[in-house]
Amino acid sequence: MDKHRAYHPAPSQTVHAPDGLETARPQAAGPQTARSQAKIIRQFELTERVLSYDPKADTSLIDAAYVMAMQAHGDQRRDNGDPYITHPVAVADILAGYRLDTGSIITALLHDTVEDTGVKLADIEARFGKPIAGLVDGVTKLTKLELKTGRDKQAENFRKLVLAMSQDIRVLLVKLADRLHNMRTLHFVTSTERRQRIARETMEIYAPLAERIGMDAVKTELQNLAFAQLEKEAFDTIQARLNFLRGQGADIIEEVRTELARLCHAAGVEAVDVSGREKSPFSIWEKMQRRNIAFEQLSDIMAFRVVVPTRADCYIALGAVHANYPVIPGRFKDYISTPKSNGYQSLHTGVTLPHPRNQKIEVQIRTADMQRVADNGVAAHWGYKQGVGSPADAQDFPWVRDLLEILDNSTTGEDFLENTKLELYQDKVFCFTPKGQLIQLPRGATPIDFAYAVHSQVGDTCVGAKVNGRLLPLRTELQNGDQVEIMTARGGSPSPAWERFAVTGKARARIRRYIALQQRQQHVDAGRAALAKAFRQDGVDGSEKVLEAALKTLKAASLDDLYVAVGNGNTGPKDVVHAAYPELRQAPRAPRMIPHMPSRAPSRPAGGSMAITGLLPSMVVNYAGCCHPLPGDPIVGIVTTGKGVTVHAKGCQTLESFAATPERFIDIGWEGDGLAGGVHTGRISVIAANEPSVLANLTNAISKHDGAVTNLKIVNRQQDFFEILIDVEVRDLRHLSTVIAGLRAANGITQVERARA
Structure with a gap:
């Protein structure tokens, strides 16, 4: 049995905060309040559990934290009337299940006191020391990550999460335990909209974070709990199908377990454990959606785990499995020689059971240490033996550094949230530099993503890429095992077009930052020129000294901000002149009435x-x-x-x-259906082979479909291909689509798409 789960109250015995999140509004219990009658984990039970894995733990501190939390939360109650103290104690119990250090347990007990009670951080620091006060402060800053006031607030709070966990990864461990308990009790929230909002946030942020630190059990449970709220009908359908299969093949798991153990023994390996399981409902649904297949077409609903003594035994056991079962092509993955970024190691293979079963299964082979990391992730390395971690520990995770770089490069909270999600999601592909350095990227990544993964400066100055020795477009999708060589040039800069095919959040954040700075500089130049002209026309001094004196009146923070406001049209040049020289302002005119603008005139x-x-x-x-x-x-x-x-x-x-x-x-x-006559300009991006006849084929294809080329620009020419931007006169969107279809059929044309810049 999973020791971690053995200590958790059943869902029907737990309670949930009013918003399903970290905090609770004080609420008096009354006859009208439904109670779950949750049994609170008592003080001595919690300390005994910590002592079971850490005999040297300072239980007096845990006892003191328990008492402080109990007194602070006092009569506060959760939605169903249970004492609020049940929540922080349950969070502490979850962390004890992962054998975490005393500081983490104390933080869990106190994590809501500063937010919801009269306890101050100074009180916690005086009693428990500065490190624990810092942990509590880090968690406290992260409360209420809801979408109540828009995505900007969510993004701003998520910024705090990234900064806090970059200082101490235990902040994230407490947050995940907090969210896990809240999700287990989400059914107590009566508002459907609120439950779905909380579930969506869990799916988008917390489950990917759990995956990134290797806590697979937490990730899977969070995903399934959120999936049950977001796609209830799909969840119920898949659950019913799994129940049916479980009844139909009750004997399969035991038969296969016995056979796998026998095969290992025959090969000279004594398996420590062989177990069978079925994929989780969310994992099944996700694969069905990704591959657009039906439930019956899934090949790995059943998976078996073989735990062996040593790393070498893993490969011996793999040979025994492959020698006795037909292998499913393309299903073998070696995460032992090439671990995942979260430290996960295992051998995965897909095989088909012999007749009459003829059923496809997945087999995972790993050591006991690998199993421990697979279940607990970073928590497996952050046990009680490490004591209080140093601030640098979180920096050992490359993805945390990537999130911090995204934070630095994102110009808005919305960008940060979007780019972070890109960084957290997606399966990985493994590529190599010419020197053999391994670079892990999301599936669908391009050489641009690879360049920024190597270093931000390499990405900024990238001018081309060789994939497996062949020069290919920067939009090429990379595959597992590709060797990528990035070509750079001094003075090179990101192209705005890169954002259309960059996949990683790090690359997109850097490109957007460059574009924003470039646009700002253009606005600065335009605004400076417009102001010089306006002051010259009125025959007055328009020096920077004069402009600086008018900044306060114009509500601009700096001269550059003023130039930007004028350059983008938010402030008129004459308004600046009049702010600097009020005497030039004409007598106020009677307000001109603007007629009501008809919505469909x-x-x-x-x-x-x-x-x-x-x-x-x-x-x-x-x-x-x-x-x-x-x-x-x-x-x-x-x-x-x-x-x-x-x-x-x-x-x-x-x-x-x-x-x-x-x-x-x-x-x-557009009037009518928007697909009527007239001449308009559409822009097309084309990648074509570098051959003598390709331009003729291109223009002939456009002409054949009644289009007219008004402008053609070769933006990138290489030995094997070149990229072209073409302006074409067309009647409407449908006509442009016809022209693009004709180009795709032309000889020598490898890629055609509508360009937006």
């Missing part, structure tokens, strides 16, 4: 025959060159002083720069 853009709804008649209309919107695209209008309305596609990344001025957005659309 048609008007025609200059130079085109396609009407756009949602504009006033005679408004000047321009099409954005960043996204090249076409009839059929969802669109939005941006009002720019002196330039009228600029039409953008709704997915255009440029729109992010206008997020602070929502009043400039106009809801517009």
